[in-house]
Amino acid sequence: LSKSLTGRMGRMVANKIAEEVKFETEVLPFPLQTKLVAPLRAAALAQGRTDMINFWSGQNTANLKHNKADELMKALITETNKLLQIGR
Incomplete structure (x- = not known):
């Protein structure tokens, strides 16, 4: 959390920026904090630095089935193929 x-409470995926900017850091209220870090986000995107961009993770990361994108994609493909087989 x-x-x-952003100045607004949320769950973020752990990465470099999430770990370096601690929860206790005093920030501006939303949306001012978002505007303040917008240039950092733009520069990070331009450089492909996804470790310097905050990614929201939703409500409950502890119950995720897949921790890696390739695992998730393989599971989605398998599940989709099963559904397509049933529909025939």
């Missing part, structure tokens, strides 16, 4: 990059 953090409010450090």
Whole structure:
């Protein structure tokens, strides 16, 4: 949980920026904090630095089935193929 990059509380995926900007960091209220870090986000995107961009993770990361994108994609393909087989 953090409010450090937007000024609004939310669950973020752990990465470099989420770990470096601590929860206790005093920040501006939303949306001012978002505007303050917008240039950092733009520069990170331009450089392909996804470790410097906050990604929201939803309500409950503890119950995720897949921790890696390739695992998730393989599971989605398998499940979709099963559904397509049933529909025939």
